[in-house]
Amino acid sequence: MATTKKNVAEDTSGDGYLTHIAYDSVVFGFSGEKLKILLMEYHNTGFFALPGGFVMQEENLNDAVRRGLKERTGLDNIYLEQCYVFGDVSRFKPEVMKTILYANGHNVPDNHWLLGRFITIAYYALINYEHVKPTPDALSDSCTWYDVDDLPALMLDHKDIVTKALQTLQANLDRKLVGMNLLPARFTMKALQQVYEAILGEPIRRTTFQRKMLSLGILKRHGKHFSGSANKAPYLYSFKK
Numbered sequence: 001m002a003t004t005k006k007n008v009a010e011d012t013s014g015d016g017y018l019t020h021i022a023y024d025s026v027v028f029g030f031s032g033e034k035l036k037i038l039l040m041e042y043h044n045t046g047f048f049a050l051p052g053g054f055v056m057q058e059e060n061l062n063d064a065v066r067r068g069l070k071e072r073t074g075l076d077n078i079y080l081e082q083c084y085v086f087g088d089v090s091r092f093k094p095e096v097m098k099t100i101l102y103a104n105g106h107n108v109p110d111n112h113w114l115l116g117r118f119i120t121i122a123y124y125a126l127i128n129y130e131h132v133k134p135t136p137d138a139l140s141d142s143c144t145w146y147d148v149d150d151l152p153a154l155m156l157d158h159k160d161i162v163t164k165a166l167q168t169l170q171a172n173l174d175r176k177l178v179g180m181n182l183l184p185a186r187f188t189m190k191a192l193q194q195v196y197e198a199i200l201g202e203p204i205r206r207t208t209f210q211r212k213m214l215s216l217g218i219l220k221r222h223g224k225h226f227s228g229s230a231n232k233a234p235y236l237y238s239f240k241k
Contacts, residue, residue: 017054019113022120023065024052024086024158026165027073029129029145030182032191035198036145037162038072038134039152043141044103047096047155050162051143052120065123072143074133079126079181083168084161087119091157104139124165126181149201169199186222186236189213 027038027050039048051072055064062080069078094115101108108115134143146152148166151159173196182195193209213219220240224233 015057017056017113020116020118022052022054022118023061023068024050024120024122024161025065025069025080026050026083026122026124026162027069028124028126028148028165028169028182029132030195030198031129031145033194033198035148035195036129037148037151038132038143039146039154040072040136040140041142041144042100042103042139045100047100048152048158049155050158051137053137061121069125071137072135073127074135075127075131080123081125081168081172082121082123084122084164085119086122086157086161088157089117091120092117093156096155100139120161122161122165124169126169128182128184130184148198166199173199180239186238188234188236190234192237 029036029038038051040051041048051068053064053068055061059067065080066076066078069080070076094110097114098108101112101114129145134145136143148162151162153159154162183191189210190206192213193204193206196209197204218240219237222236222238224235
């Protein structure tokens with residue numbers, strides 16, 4: 001759970017936050033070929049983690065998540081879905097957080113609130129890959145995109161969180177306009193199919209996919225996208241509001 005406030009480690013009592021509750025976000029982006037997620041690398045530890053943080057006393061949960069994501073991506077109005085709550089006793093490993101804090105110059109006592117047991121509420125976010133300016137937090141060296149099928153080892157149960165988020169995203173494909181948040185305003189049918197294939201992790205027959213998407217009545221067709229031979233120019237589409 002990557003922190004979102006510079007003074008969070010210096011707040012020894014945690015009075016400003018809801019203790020024992022955290023959030024973690026699986027931030028999905030589509031590069032044009034690959035489905036990617038944002039990961040943080042904690043300073044001088046080799047620990048990789050999802051961007052996340054804590055909820056302040058007078059703050060709504062969703063507002064806290066959006067605040068944290070804006071700090072990491074620079075974006076407002078991010079599409080969010082809450083997907084699961086992780087609270088197994090096995091995720092309680094205070095030595096991990098103590099290592100992170102120590103590596104950043106914080107020699108905290110054993111009763112520091114950050115070393116307590118945390119239940120985390122998991123979200124996934126869908127954002128336009130091209131618009132993001134990944135920004136590390138106060139305890140991290142980097143905030144970087146990684147291919148979802150080629151991730152480094154993640155701390156605690158963050159791999160399980162990624163798996164659950166991806167499963168939920170896949171289950172939502174036919175019920176929500178997932179591609180709307182991963183593509184530019186206008187896109188080709190091929191680009192939309194590539195998003196679906198990246199999420200599902202398997203190829204889809206082109207004619208079957210196109211027939212299905214057009215039958216849903218959610219797409220508006222525009223002019224052709226001319227980038228080469230005129231007779232091969234594909235139509236551009238957008239999602240209906």
